[in-house]
Amino acid sequence: MQQAIAKPEPALRSESRLSRRLIRNKWLYLMILPGLLYFIIFKYVPMYGLIISFKDYKPFDGINGSEWVGFKHFHRLFAESDFGAILRNTLVLFGMNLVFFFPIPIILSLMLNELRISFFRRIFQTLIYLPHFMSWVIIVSISYVMLTMDGGIVNELLTSLGFEKVNFLLSPEWFRPTYIIQVIWREAGWGTIIYLAAIAAIDPQLYEAARMDGAGRLRQIWHITLPAIRSVIVVLLILKIGDVLELGFEHVYLLLNSMNRDVAEIIDTYVYTAGLRQGQFSYSTAVGFFKSIVGLVLVMLANRLAKKMGEEGVY
Amino acid sequence: MNGKVPSIVLSMALVAGALAGCGGNNEKENAAPSGSQSPSGSSGASQTPASEAPKDEKPTEITIMLPLNTSETPPDTIKNEVEKLTNTKLTYQFFPADTYEEKLNASLATGSLPDVTYLKNQSTFINLKGAIRDGQFWEIGPYLNDFPNLSKLKTQILDNTKVDGKLYSLYIGRPLARQGLIYRKDWADKLQLKAPETVADVVAMAKAFTEQDPDGDGKPNTIGLADRNDLVYGAFKTVASWLSTPNNWGEKDGKLLPDFMFPQYIASMDVMKEIRDAKAMNQDFAATSKTDQVALFTSGQAGMYIGAMSDVDTLNKDLVKNVPTAVVDTQALIKGPNGELTTWSIPGYNNVVMFPKGAIKDEAELKKVLAFFDKMMTPEVSNLMFWGIEGTHYTVVDGKAKASEENKELTEREVKGFKDSVIGESATNGSYDGYYTLEARIHAEQFAAENEKIAIADPAAALDSATYTEKGAELQSIITDATYKYIYGKLDAAGFQKEINTWKSRGGDKIIEEINAARTK
Numbered sequence: 001m002q003q004a005i006a007k008p009e010p011a012l013r014s015e016s017r018l019s020r021r022l023i024r025n026k027w028l029y030l031m032i033l034p035g036l037l038y039f040i041i042f043k044y045v046p047m048y049g050l051i052i053s054f055k056d057y058k059p060f061d062g063i064n065g066s067e068w069v070g071f072k073h074f075h076r077l078f079a080e081s082d083f084g085a086i087l088r089n090t091l092v093l094f095g096m097n098l099v100f101f102f103p104i105p106i107i108l109s110l111m112l113n114e115l116r117i118s119f120f121r122r123i124f125q126t127l128i129y130l131p132h133f134m135s136w137v138i139i140v141s142i143s144y145v146m147l148t149m150d151g152g153i154v155n156e157l158l159t160s161l162g163f164e165k166v167n168f169l170l171s172p173e174w175f176r177p178t179y180i181i182q183v184i185w186r187e188a189g190w191g192t193i194i195y196l197a198a199i200a201a202i203d204p205q206l207y208e209a210a211r212m213d214g215a216g217r218l219r220q221i222w223h224i225t226l227p228a229i230r231s232v233i234v235v236l237l238i239l240k241i242g243d244v245l246e247l248g249f250e251h252v253y254l255l256l257n258s259m260n261r262d263v264a265e266i267i268d269t270y271v272y273t274a275g276l277r278q279g280q281f282s283y284s285t286a287v288g289f290f291k292s293i294v295g296l297v298l299v300m301l302a303n304r305l306a307k308k309m310g311e312e313g314v315y
Numbered sequence: 316m317n318g319k320v321p322s323i324v325l326s327m328a329l330v331a332g333a334l335a336g337c338g339g340n341n342e343k344e345n346a347a348p349s350g351s352q353s354p355s356g357s358s359g360a361s362q363t364p365a366s367e368a369p370k371d372e373k374p375t376e377i378t379i380m381l382p383l384n385t386s387e388t389p390p391d392t393i394k395n396e397v398e399k400l401t402n403t404k405l406t407y408q409f410f411p412a413d414t415y416e417e418k419l420n421a422s423l424a425t426g427s428l429p430d431v432t433y434l435k436n437q438s439t440f441i442n443l444k445g446a447i448r449d450g451q452f453w454e455i456g457p458y459l460n461d462f463p464n465l466s467k468l469k470t471q472i473l474d475n476t477k478v479d480g481k482l483y484s485l486y487i488g489r490p491l492a493r494q495g496l497i498y499r500k501d502w503a504d505k506l507q508l509k510a511p512e513t514v515a516d517v518v519a520m521a522k523a524f525t526e527q528d529p530d531g532d533g534k535p536n537t538i539g540l541a542d543r544n545d546l547v548y549g550a551f552k553t554v555a556s557w558l559s560t561p562n563n564w565g566e567k568d569g570k571l572l573p574d575f576m577f578p579q580y581i582a583s584m585d586v587m588k589e590i591r592d593a594k595a596m597n598q599d600f601a602a603t604s605k606t607d608q609v610a611l612f613t614s615g616q617a618g619m620y621i622g623a624m625s626d627v628d629t630l631n632k633d634l635v636k637n638v639p640t641a642v643v644d645t646q647a648l649i650k651g652p653n654g655e656l657t658t659w660s661i662p663g664y665n666n667v668v669m670f671p672k673g674a675i676k677d678e679a680e681l682k683k684v685l686a687f688f689d690k691m692m693t694p695e696v697s698n699l700m701f702w703g704i705e706g707t708h709y710t711v712v713d714g715k716a717k718a719s720e721e722n723k724e725l726t727e728r729e730v731k732g733f734k735d736s737v738i739g740e741s742a743t744n745g746s747y748d749g750y751y752t753l754e755a756r757i758h759a760e761q762f763a764a765e766n767e768k769i770a771i772a773d774p775a776a777a778l779d780s781a782t783y784t785e786k787g788a789e790l791q792s793i794i795t796d797a798t799y800k801y802i803y804g805k806l807d808a809a810g811f812q813k814e815i816n817t818w819k820s821r822g823g824d825k826i827i828e829e830i831n832a833a834r835t836k
Contacts, residue, residue, distance in 0.1 A: 058449050059424050080821075149598035150538065150611065169602040170803070257544060257602045258799040261792075276417040278788050279442055281424055 053286035073286035090266040105191030128189025140254040170259040198229040234311040241302040374404045375683045378429035383409035389732035401690040428671040453670040456482030464692035472663035486664035488740030492766035494553040495647030499618040502529035521595035524618040540596035541617035543608035550621035555583035556659035557649045564775035624759035647762035660770035694745035703730040715750035780829035
């Protein structure tokens with residue numbers, strides 16, 4: 001009994017302490033308000049809609065009025081024999097992104113950092129940023145013109161060199177290389193921004209000291225620049241893994257055709273076809289939900305790995 | 316976009332909760348009048364607003380959503396004239412045709428469809444049948460007889476657009492069979508080829524155009540056929556129909572089966588494969604868009620185009636810019652190997668317009684909207700929307716409309732956006748037939764009329780299958796992919812059969828069953 005009566009007291013006190021703290025730092029709290037609202041309105045509130053993946057959603061009946069169907073849509077997803085292939089394609093593209101794309105901005109920014117003439121360096125930086133501002137539609141169309149078998153410049157070159165024409169656009173073997181090359185072309189330059197900023201923050205005295213000790217360019221990179229930006233690399237890597245399944249819906253969808261569907265259909269394109277083109281809202285929500293879970297698991301794994309390696313991680 | 320599609324769907328779905336909640340009540344109120352109330356007193360009464368609306372009556376406000384086939388939204392020139400003629404205040408919401416289906420589904424999910432909703436084509440209509448059955452749209456069948464012009468719409472085509480025997484839509488009519496071959500007559504003359512009469516002639520022409528240097532520049536830089544990644548409106552379905560392949564569904568031993576289960580379908584794939592293997596068509600056709608396909612033809616690289624013969628005007632216009640000596644012609648009525656003469660036809664419409672209950676609250680409002688469409692079917696309004704303003708966009712020659720040559724760009728910008736929204740066809744809405752000067756186009760019109768006599772209709776056009784509505788489109792992609800793979804030589808006949816079995820086991824068997832059940836009903 002005594003305990004029960006005593007209980008409200010500390011709660012009250014902590015409450016007043018909280019409100020006092022709120023008042024004291026009101027401007028700070030006010031400043032995080034827009035960000036907070038953004039996440040609540042655009043990230044948390046829409047999660048309510050996830051329940052339609054457990055219902056047979058009919059727009060006319062509304063979310064609450066639709067009938068509950070339990071795991072029906074998830075059953076359908078896992079029973080679809082294509083599902084394995086779609087998940088595999090997604091993970092393979094993700095893996096290729098990590099292995100082939102991720103290191104390139106780092107290498108590029110190390111190289112840029114070594115450029116002495118700042119005029120030349122600035123021109124070069126601007127040039128490699130540019131593709132980022134082109135939409136995928138344009139990039140894929142340019143590739144089409146270059147790669148088509150009917151007068152495309154690449155195939156003309158191959159024939160003039162005495163090789164057979166290659167069906168880049170339609171053969172399943174060429175889908176992944178085409179994809180990753182386009183990603184590198186468009187995004188590699190843009191990706192250098194954060195690394196360059198991190199490199200700029202390195203104390204120049206470190207380099208001076210290294211030079212005194214007789215370290216060459218490569219040794220400086222290896223022993224100073226890379227360790228200094230290591231934590232940035234790790235954080236970006238974890239964030240990248242969080243985007244796992246954000247492989248660029250538009251990009252893949254534009255490259256997708258009947259002949260390469262076996263390797264090119266990923267979760268995003270599948271959700272799009274099933275949900276928006278065919279109006280199967282509940283089913284596609286279930287697929288999207290599943291994708292988010294896979295993403296979450298991967299981020300948690302990556303974060304734990306980072307902590308094991310002595311880095312800070314993102315949470 | 317960037318992979319955010321699911322979250323977009325979700326957030327919109329959320330809004331839908333609130334909106335659709337209101338809609339639910341209306342359904343009950345409205346369920347009663349949609350019966351057979353019209354015959355007695357009400358029909359006489361409701362004819363008045365349809366035929367002679369009093370001048371001082373407030374204009375009806377109507378919001379209309381429709382796909383846009385041009386690059387920019389048309390100005391209000393035509394809209395203002397239409398408003399004057401129909402006593403309405405119209406708000407047009409144009410959305411690019413390429414992404415119209417998404418817009419439609421998203422608006423549907425959020426319950427934000429406007430008063431008048433145009434779909435995109437027949438397949439969007441089929442995909443929407445689920446929503447129609449859920450009662451999201453007004454059933455308009457019982458009202459049609461109240462309107463003198465709407466009641467002229469062709470019964471047979473209306474039947475093709477019924478869902479479970481009820482009419483929910485008005486149709487935008489199209490000639491039944493416009494499919495044929497457009498080819499370079501100057502090339503054919505040079506190589507001494509006559510207009511192809513059989514499928515074998517078509518294949519021979521494609522090969523000759525590729526191998527015999529028809530443009531005479533001494534380089535192997537021409538191909539026969541330009542095709543695109545569309546098995547229906549591209550070359551494949553038309554070639555298949557010349558070989559007597561059934562149109563979507565065909566009868567075998569008294570039972571309806573899908574077209575790809577017939578030997579003619581395999582034969583058609585073989586024809587396409589032969590043309591492709593001979594390098595007599597664009598090798599990448601499975602990844603070629605319509606723009607790129609048209610460019611192949613208009614740049615003078617390809618000499619044949621199989622599809623809608625009415626495309627010949629635009630093809631010719633751009634072709635002679637690049638190759639001033641080029642002459643094109645059209646050809647249809649092409650015989651199969653056993654002399655059979657067939658082609659395929661659409662069910663008489665290429666699009667429909669529907670009336671969501673979410674936006675139109677009651678019967679009176681619906682009647683006002685239908686009255687607008689009734690007026691659209693008068694010659695004044697339909698000509699205005701289809702051809703434009705007489706004297707500016709077209710002139711009348713021999714009782715036919717001749718599109719203005721010098722104002723072509725203006726017509727494209729001001730009129731084209733409205734053209735595809737006119738309901739009915741010239742026989743029912745009284746609009747002018749086209750007056751054409753290009754010989755190939757005149758031939759095309761004649762062939763289209765001839766085609767109708769030999770056309771195979773889709774026997775399942777008016778039949779429904781719940782499984783088809785749910786996952787027919789997804790299943791169809793199995794067959795589409797397999798067809799391309801067969802043409803590209805990645806699948807043999809046995810492999811194709813295996814894909815058919817996959818189709819069957821994933822729900823195809825059920826579709827066949829349901830279609831046949833619907834037929835005997």
